[in-house]
Amino acid sequence: MKSIKTRIFIFCIILLAGCGVASADTGKDMEELRLSPEMSAVPLDERESLLKILNDAVKAGVPSTDIALIVKRGLARGWESKSIKESVLLLTKTEQQGLPLTSLLDRFHQGQAKGVPFERVSASANKLTEKLSAADGMVGSLMRGGMKEGKGDEKGKTIQTVARAMERSVPDAAVMQIGAKLMKSNSPLSKLDAAVSTMTNAIEMGMQPAQASKMMNMAIDKGYSETDMMMMEREMFSMMRDGATMNDVMRNMETMMNSGGMGFSGSGMGGGAMIHNGTGMSGSPGMTHGGSGMGGGGGGMHGR
């Protein structure tokens, strides 16, 4: 008798702890959402169908924390439940296609936080999903060709980087050209990620896609490492900040690469954020000016 009681007791404890841990994330988020004041504002019939879609999304693997946040923010921003359903369905579909979700979730979070209307968020998210799908095909073909994936979710990261590049009008051919070159030199996927990221950032700084592509091809031919590419990008940004034109920047980069030296070594931090590492500190003590001047030094202010 005692033995049975002990077994029942231990079983119950384990069951409770297991259930508690397993549902701590999913259950808590969804239950909080179901009981939230935002949700109670949704008509009952709509609420049931919305909750079903949300549960399906969680089952598909979309993180419940993100879903809850998107729904709460959407309702708080006055999005109709139809719009929220559409958003969550897009996330579910993307997850089911095996595409990385991070950048898409970020697009929703960012758009909602900044008060961007649903139509614009939806258009941007749909466009991103298309690009993710195309990027997945490109990265997949390079991997099938022999490009190796390193630690962690390098594939997912690279797909998102390529998708961002495509959003910035980087031609598919430019990405594939770089990919093919790196594949030939047995470079890992992380190097493609770094190269495409640098190329995209250069385009965002104002460089023409053709110029950026030429520069990256040159860097790869010269054997630039991922760190070199990052430092190259910082150098470009620094020059731009100092008032150099894009042509000057491009010329400088070409000269630097042709001179044989990488020209980029060591590490450091720039920008408005200070980096602390316990006892040490590196980086420039940047300070952001804004407020009274409504955004200082090119910061710009977007009040919505």
Added chain:
Amino acid sequence: MDNDRELIHKLLDGGLPSDETAALMKRVNSDPDLLEEFTLLKEAVTVIEKSERKQASASFTSDVMRRLSSGAKAERKGWRNFFFGERIFRWNMAYAAAALLLAVLTAGGIYNFRSGGQIPYSALDKSAVTVKFNFYSPDAKSVSVAGDFNKWRTDAGVMRREEGGIWTIKIPLKPGAYNYMFVMNGDAWITDPEAAAYHDDGFGYKNSVVRVDKL
């Protein structure tokens, strides 16, 4: 084998027919383990039979029955003994490992519950680096930093006002590049003019970028 043990007990209790006894003894004699067990049990029975017998009191049966009279009470006592009765703690590596695993899972669950899953970075991560964000605005009533590291929550990175109208916050971030903006007075999104780089946010505005290197 187990059946033979049962038969042995039956035999010692004197309840086994003679034909079955003969068959059983044949099997017992052919099995050394069974024979040893049988011998020991028989010796025990002999010792008990030879020992002094005490006469039970006349009220013995009624005393026992009185104690057993209330089934519910006995059940309650059973549960009380179950929870509060002293016992010897026995353990083995499997139980210890299971307990440890349970403790870790529970701690993880509690941590996740407390953080609300809001912060994708972890101060406990050894690779995390503390990044200090600064914003100068003497007139601001509130300032926070929102970025992909806190799911763009304007209530997560609330900055503290320091002397001279400088608002600051320290956030532990793992190595990587992060997009962020400052949010002044709850609704004005401001790009950091001193950022390390800028990225389009997909909606036509510029996010500031902070890069955290491996140290």
